Amino acid sequence: MGREIRMDEDALRRWVLPKLKGLKEGKIDDVIRALQYALERCGTAEQKEKVERELNYFREHRHHADYAGIKDAGCPIGSGAVESGCSQLQGRFKRTGQFWTLPGERALMALEMSRRNHDWDEIREVAA
Numbered sequence: 001m002g003r004e005i006r007m008d009e010d011a012l013r014r015w016v017l018p019k020l021k022g023l024k025e026g027k028i029d030d031v032i033r034a035l036q037y038a039l040e041r042c043g044t045a046e047q048k049e050k051v052e053r054e055l056n057y058f059r060e061h062r063h064h065a066d067y068a069g070i071k072d073a074g075c076p077i078g079s080g081a082v083e084s085g086c087s088q089l090q091g092r093f094k095r096t097g098q099f100w101t102l103p104g105e106r107a108l109m110a111l112e113m114s115r116r117n118h119d120w121d122e123i124r125e126v127a128a
Contacts, residue, residue: 023065024068026067028058028062035054035055089112092108093108093109111123
């Protein structure tokens, strides 16, 4: 957003870094207030539109931005773990020449998730 409203690199860094730190610390309201403040000071309609888009995003997705709570729960706050998992599953289920029926794909997915979650005993109970 800073580049879009023509902030130079140093000003952008000084403005963004505290917001990133605030997000990691669970201070989403501070980030929203900073964006509201920035919106009030936009010079052009184009700048205002871009800041407003970001502000609306954080307002609408505030429950997704509880990074401190997510981290405290032991979950990753980045997308790398999810992207890696998706890639691994695609490699297993979408290899060249492999075709699955929907019931077969669901059964294989259940087995794969049970393996990853160490839930073999539960899957055996369902199958029995």
